[in-house]
Amino acid sequence: MKLLKLPHLLYLANLASATSIKYQQPIHDPALQSSSSPLLALHKSLVEIESITGHEHDVAQYLISYLSSQNLTVETQDVGPGLDGRGTRQNILAYIGKQRKTKLLVSSHIDTVPPFWEYARQGDEIWGRGSVDAKGSVATQITAFEELREKGKIGEGDVGLLFVVGEETGGEGKSQLANDLGLKWDTVIFGEPTELKLASGHKGIGGFVITAKGKAGHSGYPELGKNAISMIVPALNELLNTQLPWSEKYGNTTLNFGTIEGGVAANVIAEEARAAVSMRIASGEPAAVEKVILDAIQKAGEELDVKFLASYGPVHIDSDVPGFETIVVNYGTDIPNLKGDNKRYLYGPGTILMAHSDHEHLKVSDLETAVKGYKALIEHALK
Ligand SMILES: *[C@@H]1O[C@H](CO)[C@@H](O)[C@H](O)[C@H]1NC(C)=O
Numbered sequence: 283m284k285l286l287k288l289p290h291l292l293y294l295a296n297l298a299s300a301t302s303i304k305y306q307q308p309i310h311d312p313a314l315q316s317s318s319s320p321l322l323a324l325h326k327s328l329v330e331i332e333s334i335t336g337h338e339h340d341v342a343q344y345l346i347s348y349l350s351s352q353n354l355t356v357e358t359q360d361v362g363p364g365l366d367g368r369g370t371r372q373n374i375l376a377y378i379g380k381q382r383k384t385k386l387l388v389s390s391h392i393d394t395v396p397p398f399w400e401y402a403r404q405g406d407e408i409w410g411r412g413s414v415d416a417k418g419s420v421a422t423q424i425t426a427f428e429e430l431r432e433k434g435k436i437g438e439g440d441v442g443l444l445f446v447v448g449e450e451t452g453g454e455g456k457s458q459l460a461n462d463l464g465l466k467w468d469t470v471i472f473g474e475p476t477e478l479k480l481a482s483g484h485k486g487i488g489g490f491v492i493t494a495k496g497k498a499g500h501s502g503y504p505e506l507g508k509n510a511i512s513m514i515v516p517a518l519n520e521l522l523n524t525q526l527p528w529s530e531k532y533g534n535t536t537l538n539f540g541t542i543e544g545g546v547a548a549n550v551i552a553e554e555a556r557a558a559v560s561m562r563i564a565s566g567e568p569a570a571v572e573k574v575i576l577d578a579i580q581k582a583g584e585e586l587d588v589k590f591l592a593s594y595g596p597v598h599i600d601s602d603v604p605g606f607e608t609i610v611v612n613y614g615t616d617i618p619n620l621k622g623d624n625k626r627y628l629y630g631p632g633t634i635l636m637a638h639s640d641h642e643h644l645k646v647s648d649l650e651t652a653v654k655g656y657k658a659l660i661e662h663a664l665k
C-alpha cells in the first residue's frame with residue numbers, strides 16, 4: 283500500500299530507459315532444502331533480504347535468479363541507481379517461453395516501508411518486515427503460478443508475473459512500465475494484504491498544503507505583526523468540524539493533519555506557517571471534495587494559500603468471483619496507475635492493520651490459503 287506523495291519525477295525519468303532481456307543461472311539457496319515447503323522457503327528468502335524503497339537491488343537479483351531457475355523468461359527494467367549503493371533497482375517481468383503478451387498479469391511490489399525487521403518464525407506465525415506487505419503476496423503468487431503450470435493448467439501466453447519497485451512511495455512505476463512494454467491484459471490481479479478477501483474497491487487519495495504568510499515582530503507587540511500560525515489554526519479547526527462527502531460503500535472521507543510547521547521562536551511572531559494534510563476520499567471526484575475544503579478554509583476568514591496534490595476518487599475493483607468474501611479497503615494501490623479497460627482484482631494474505639507496523643506478521647495458513655486463492659483467481663480469469 284502506498285503513502286501519499288507528489289509524483290517522483292526522477293523515478294519516472296529513469297523508467298523511460300529501455301527494457302532488456304537477461305537470462306540467469308539457477309541459484310543455490312540452502313533455505314530451499316531446509317524449510318518445510320518451497321512456499322515457506324521462498325517467502326523466508328524474500329523477507330530476509332532488506333528491500334526498503336530504494337534498496338530493492340538485492341531482492342530483485344534474488345527473484346530474477348529464482349524465476350529464471352523455474353525456466354521462465356525474465357525481463358528486467360532498470361529504474362535507476364539504488365539508494366544503498368548496491369546497484370540498479372529493477373522491475374521484473376516473467377513469463378513462459380517467448381510470449382510476453384499474456385492474457386493475465388499477476389503483480390505485486392518488492393519494496394517495503396522502513397525500518398527493516400528480521401524474519402522470525404514463532405510457532406505458526408511468521409514475523410518480519412514485508413512478511414505481509416507485500417512479500418506474502420509475491421511468494422504466494424509465484425507458488426500459485428508454479429503449481430498451475432506443473433499441472434499443465436497454464437502455458438505460454440496465459441500469465442505474466444510483474445514485480446515492481448518503489449510502490450510504497452509513489453507507484454508510478456507500474457503504469458510507466460506497462461506503457462514502455464506496450465502491453466495490455468484482459469485481467470490484472472494485484473497483490474496486497476486483503477485478509478484473503480477480494481477487495482471490491484478502495485478509497486481515493488489526495489492531499490493539500492495550506493501556507494500562511496504573516497509578519498514577524500516582537501511577541502510583546504502582537505499588533506505590529508501578523509502571526510501565520512494563528513492564521514492557519516482557525517482553518518484547521520473549521521476543517522475538523524466540516525462534514526466531507528461520504529458514501530455507503532466507502533464510509534467517510536477522512537483528513538489527516540500530517541504536519542504543521544512554522545515560526546522560529548516562542549517570543550517571535552511567526553512569519554510563516556504550513557500544514558500538510560492527506561485525504562482519503564470516500565465519494566465522488568476529488569474536485570467536489572476540494573471545493574468543500576476550500577469553502578471551509580475560506581469560512582475561517584484568513585488569507586491562506588491552498589495547494590492540492592495529485593488525487594483520484596474511490597476506485598471500483600472487480601469482485602465477481604464465486605467463493606470469495608469481499609472487503610472495502612482504505613489504502614491506495616497501483617490500480618489507478620495502470621490504465622486500461624482490463625478486469626482487475628485485488629487479493630492477498632495478511633491484514634493491512636499489521637502492514638507498516640513493528641509487529642508485521644501473518645500465519646503460515648494465511649500463505650497456504652493465499653496460494654489456493656490466487657490459483658482460483660487465475661483459473662477464473664483464464665476461463
Ligand atoms: C522450458 O520452457 C520452454 C518454454 O516453455 C520449454 O519448451 C522447455 O521444454 C522447458 N524446459 C524444461 C527443462 O522444462
Ligand SMILES: *[C@@H]1O[C@H](CO)[C@@H](O)[C@H](O)[C@H]1NC(C)=O
Binds near residue numbers: 525533534
Ligand atoms: C462518519 O462520520 C460521522 C460523523 O460525522 C459519524 O457519526 C459516523 O460514524 C462516521 N462513519 C464511519 C463509517 O466512520
